[in-house]
Amino acid sequence: MNYEAGVIAEKGETISVDFEPVDQAAEEKRRSDRRKIIIIAVLIVLGLAIAAFFAMRGNGTTTPAGDENAQAPTVTVVTPGRTTVEGQITATGTLAARREMPVGVVGEGGRVVSVPVDAGDWVRQGQVLASIDQSVQSQQVQSAAANIQVAQADANLAQANLDRALQLVERGFVSTADVDRLTATRDAAVARVRVAQAQLRELRARNARLNIVAPASGYVLERNVERGQTVSAGSPALFRIARGGEMEMLARLNEDSLASISVGTTAQIRPVGTDRLFSGQVWQVSPTIDQQDRQGTARIALPYAPGLRPGGFATATISSGTVVAPILPESAVLSDRDGSYVLIVNGEDKAERRAVTTGTVTSKGIVIDEGLTGSERVVLRAGGFLTEGETVRTQLAKLD
Known part of the structure; x- marks a missing residue:
């Protein structure tokens, strides 16, 4: 069936135009199929390109040297050389x-009545560190002093008797035997005086040893005694002193x-x-x-x-x-569970790990005792972001 679409008037003539019927659904389907085919073709081409890229990497095929160097990261390197440094251990x-001096009980001991020093104090030689109760000993000293007086009185009397006998012996009133007896009595009395004096000195020396005194000047490190404590010759050290500090x-x-x-x-x-x-x-x-x-x-x-x-x-x-050894800044020295290491750039411009033994830390950097000769190109910074074997471009820096 034909339909009249319209009439066009041109130069006074009438022209009749007829259109054939169009199937719209079929046309849309054809367009959709063409789009799907185009999308599938693009995906296939993209997949082939990606597969080719990974295949080239897996087979060790690389891009031309110029392209690889253009894409390689740039790192700063230093050549440390060798420097004379003061060796340190x-x-x-x-x-x-x-010189530590333990100070303990020298005498017979007793009850501590005062401790005038403490740990952290400075003391001088002979200074009393702890005082021991001497109430009984002081009475003994007084008794010994009285014994001296008694003995001295006996010695004086014996001397007077001897002097009188010597005056009478010339007149015949006293015999020589009596003079000898009186002389012996005088000598015994004088000896008793000396004994009493020695006993007094002994008591005073014993009493002096009761107090705990510093054997030398120094710094008190420990105090192990308190007031009221009873100490004896078998007690542990009461003080510890560093001689001279x-x-x-x-x-x-x-x-x-x-x-x-x-x-x-x-x-x-x-x-x-x-x-x-x-x-x-x-x-x-x-x-x-x-x-x-x-x-x-x-x-x-x-x-x-x-x-x-x-x-x-x-x-x-x-x-x-x-010692003469390379010195590197701290940023160039890395470490992990295997120890300290640096990354160097070899002759093929690839990063290479080099184990090192570090020495002392100086104001200029870390001394490398072993692992480097000093002529290597060592990555100065960002070594931890590089992979061993990775191609890099280098930029040389000078050490101060």
Whole structure:
């Protein structure tokens, strides 16, 4: 069936235009199919490209050198060289009094009536640290003093009798035998005086030993006695004194380290819990090595300072001459469970891990004892973000 669509008038003529009927549903379906085909084709091409990319990486196929270098990350590297630095040995140990003096009961002891000093006080030689009750002993002293007076009186009487007899012997009133007897009596009386005087001195010496006194000037470390306590010759030490207040550190070192130091070597001591440094000097190196841990002791003398507490833990940095070694900034040295390491850039511009042994920390950086010759290109920063074997571009930096 034909339908008349309209009439067009041109130059006075009438033209009749006829249209065939169109199926709209079929046309929409054809368009939808074409879109699906195009989308599927794009996805296939994209999938093939991705597969080709991963296949090339898996087979070791790389992009041209120019493209790879253009995409490689840029890292800053340094060539440390070798520097002469002061050698140092780090050791740990405990603090102690260099000459510790335990002070205990010297005499027979008794009840403590006063303790005028405490731990942390300075005392002088002969100063009383603790006083013992002497009430009984003082009565004994008085009795001994009275005995001297009695003995002296007897000696005076015997001397007077002898003097009178000597005056009468010339007249024949007294015999020589009587003079000898009176002389012996006089001598015995004088001897009794001396005995009484010796007994008095003994009592006074005993009483003087009752008090606990400082054997030398120093710093009181411990006080283990209280007023009212009864002490005797068998009691433990009542006080511990550091003679002259001198301290020391007992630094534990292995055999190699002990061999590199000597008496007179300087050291810096840092007690745990403080940033203060104390200067000392090695005054004794252990002549023996402990068979259990293969270590010896270096004794470092220290003057008295309030921050040094015997029994505390400390770290010592001991000078051990000069060494020539590379020095790296702290940012270049990394560490993990396998130890310290650095990343270097090899001749193929690839990152490479290098295990190192670190030494002392100086103002310029960390001394590398082992692992580097100093001519390597060491990654200065961001080494932890690089993968070993990764290609990089380098930018050389100079160390100050």
